[in-house]
Amino acid sequence: MSAPSAPRDRTASPTSTTTTSTTARPAQRSWRVVDIVVAAVVAVACGVIFWAWNLAYAGIGGLFVAFPPSSGLVAGMWLFPAVLGGLLIRKPGAALFTEMVAAAVSALLGSQFGLTVLASGFVQGLGAEIILLLFLYRRFTLPVALLAGLLTGILGGINDALIFNWFPEYTFEWKLIYVAFMAVSGVIIAGLLSWLATRGLAATGALSALASRRAHQEPVV
Amino acid sequence: MAIIGAEQTPGFPTTAPHHCAPAAVPRGARVQAQGWGWKHAGRDRPAVAGLEMDIPAGQRVLLVGPSGAGKSTVLHALAGVLDGGDEESEQTGTLLIEDIPAGQQRGVAGLVQQDPESQVILSRVGDDVAFGAENLCVPRAEIWDRVRGALQEVGLGPEEGITLDRDTSRLSGGQKQRMALAGILAMRPPLVLLDEPTANLDPEGVLEVRDAVMRLVERTGATLVVVEHRLDVWAEHVDRMLVLEPAGGISHDAAPAELLAPGPVRDELAAAGIWVPGYVPEPVELESRALRRVVEHSDEHDPRSSSVSDASNSAVLLTGTGLSVSREPRTPGWRRRFSAPPAPAQTDLDVELDGGSAVVVTGPNGAGKSTLLLSLAGLIPVHAGMLAAGAALKGPRGADLPDDPFRWKAADLVSRVGTVFQEPEHQFVTTTVRKEVLYGPQHARDPRSGERLFTDEEAEQMADDLLELLGLTHLGEMNPFTLSGGEKRRLSVATVLAAGPDLVFLDEPTFGQDANTWAVLTGLLRRLVAEGRSVVAVTHDRDFIDVLDARVVALR
Amino acid sequence: MTAVFPAGAMRSDQGVPFDPAAPSRPQRASLLERANPLAKLLALLPVTGVLVASMDWVSSGIVLLAAVALLPVSGIRPLEFLRRAWILVLAALVSAWGTALVGEDSGATLVAAGPVTLSEGSVMAGLATGLRILAVALPGVMVFITTDPTDLADALSQKAKLPARFVLGSLAAFRLLAVLTEEWRTVGYARRARGVGTDGNLVHRTGSWLGQAFALLVQAIRRATRLAVTMEARGFGAGERTWARESRFTALDAWVILGGIALAVLAAGLSVATGSWNLVWA
């Protein structure tokens, strides 16, 4: 039969790929559709968790009255998507994107932080992003994850206590303590938990379409 | 992007074009494969190897083959969506659409996958159908004409009460499937790929979707490749049938007429597990000793099985009176004032299940079959009415359990009532196929003494036998999520049977199975019934009802 | 787990003349619903800026008053609004209480019971904190209740020129919100059917809750993967695309943005004029 004109540009000759036998390909830097959608869905799931967390946070707020800056200890919950997104997707901008979408979702669901969650999301996401960038998006080991959690926590704490200054009644020392608590929380909840979750997810085979599909077999350090 | 080299090839749409103009599309596309093969990451043998085919433009092809033969893999490759960026998957040979490697073009092939829920992209019907056309740069004015036409074509027009702004989450499974088809239609692709488009649909829906597909290809002249296990629906409507061999290429290339006529080809295909029209395989007889232990629930472990068999069919396992079932939990009073609770899916049902009975629940999509099953299985509370487990189900060791199985602990439930969900993936709790089957027997315990019901050796023997029987042995160390559709279904059935429950609920147990695996599944279930256990299945499968000689409960 | 869904995702505007190519806002919708989402966000920006900058009850009070005054023209049903906002009110109260407790005491002591002291100064500080949180939160809630996520995505990619792949990917993911909440329940049933119980002591329960959350995450990622395949199979991600629905700016949007700026200026101005302006970074 005579081949009708092809729908798309057909400058490349088909013979150029006639016999392709694949060997290892370099990891792609650019985002594929599946990377975008998985990052966004993880963010949405986290957004739901945020929303539930906002509720719980309002409820347990009283616990921290004895020493208010200790509320930073549980703030790591808000930092979770940044590190998780970065570890799962392993592409430049993944941590930032996931955290931003999660923040947007929590804003859409109704957040006591109004529009400012978007700015907070940006600053928090930046923390994890910077660390992953420092390792050139090549290493996703436990120390890297903990570091990413740490910087996310520090930036998040600075954002809350010094930039948005949600606690104007705190003394400066208290604000520093808050930042320190948030850093600890970032290391444990955002760093350690995300790292564990990534390995667990990889072991189930759910990540087979992502760059992190072998995360559970990678060395810890 | 699947095909290597696509990123480097200049001029293809994957490297964003500078202008946005809809491409001139031919009516039908020619598909050629030359020695094409694909090996998934983490597998030691290819899913498809040495595939040779040449499908002229406008031909209608039915692609069949045993479960796990690689049919979905071929369709995904043609649609250019085989997961790429993966260093470990391997491709050989070429797969061309209109002389261009399939992975390098988008929008030429429109793919409808099996699972309706993952076909929905956006939250409004109109937007969802328009989505593909937008991606192909169709001008705005034209898009809405196409959308309306496409919805009309598949029977989702305004006459059917579906407006363009209808919320997509409020469509039934069959309607979602049709909407996905409309989305493909609006793209006007020269190649239409359908992966088991009618699995999970009720018989009426099957014919409706098939007719919509046939109208579509007739009008547009598009090439059609449809994958389906049940041939009778399609055989008379296609030009050609290709049979895919597991881990290989095409083994048969037959015209449908050849199939319908008795003869060597038909017999050969039937032997290969193809559902040739009019052929119903004989359920297999079970041989293995260890398996017999699964179905017989060896006496030294559990005295109740003998008593059940002795009392042949007189022991009542479960009774329900005046049952209403609903997915929505009965909302607490203070919330009810804000929103009226939704009507239950089914009301006023009476149920009595005896040992050794087989019951099949049928009914159209959305009738509430799954909801009923989950309620009877003690997984969701009944909306109204009373459900009570009989002494035969509780067993001598569970005499003091509450009547309502919903109030049992999970450990008590799992050794008495087994449930296979409609969506197999929901139930996977471990990381390999073998561990998944082992999980049940290893965790089955006597709730009182805490002692295990099966030793390690028994559990392993049982797992090995089940895997062997269901054709999953070679997949033992694989992740459950990477299996083919039919393999997942068999695995989920195996996991539940392995725990040795007395009462088994199965939601669509045979979907996606070839004739041979179907024979094994039905053989297993028949044996269960013969041993005095009870099977309740939701299915649209007539043959299943016949071979199990089941009582039919038809919901409306 | 039940989540509160954005109204736009669930609303079906039946009975209203429907022009598919127009933004989804129906003709008879309220002013706020007809405005372009981007305009609403732009209007919210200066207002939030003022509130973030100063911690005083005048600016917060004015913004809150304006929000309450706008409620009738926003088209939000009061019940719907309450359902979304009560938790935020609670959060504001908790913060106010916390601040009143730890805030520097000044003025007359109102309550002194053991370590707890409430003075006039600390109570005023608490009030200001609570008001500020409400003032930041409620206008946001109003904007998001009246915004359809699809329209927001249209505006973000067509007007704000954010990359369409990311915006539409997020929009498709957002639709899964409702699906995932349902899935949470289904996963619970499925695990119970496999013998994974939710009973036992607190540790056991927490463990099984985490297990279920993990299972949900697995399902979310599986769904996302399949959804990506579906989107790619419809030609998504290849490059340029057209838009079936145009995101437009109208005169109304200019007014909305102007209104936001005016409110910000008014709040800041009055606050400065009354001498209560209190820069948080000072």
Ligand SMILES: Nc1ncnc2c1ncn2[C@@H]1O[C@H](COP(=O)(O)OP(=O)(O)OP(=O)(O)O)[C@@H](O)[C@H]1O
């Ligand atoms: N993502 C994947 N990763 C690894 N292996 C896979 C993947 N998808 C499929 N396979 C394997 O490739 C083989 C072919 O799978 P495919 O889904 O193409 O089968 P199928 O013919 O469509 O079967 P079914 O009729 O059961 O749907 C199977 O053995 C399957 O386990």
Ligand SMILES: Nc1ncnc2c1ncn2[C@@H]1O[C@H](COP(=O)(O)OP(=O)(O)OP(=O)(O)O)[C@@H](O)[C@H]1O
């Ligand atoms: N998770 C859920 N939450 C709320 N409602 C649901 C849920 N799942 C189904 N429904 C609704 O409950 C009703 C019964 O659904 P059910 O899944 O039991 O139908 P079914 O007979 O099994 O259909 P199918 O043949 O498509 O599987 C339907 O109207 C459906 O829309």
Ligand SMILES: [Mg+2]
């Ligand atoms: Mg398949």
Ligand SMILES: [Mg+2]
């Ligand atoms: Mg069902």
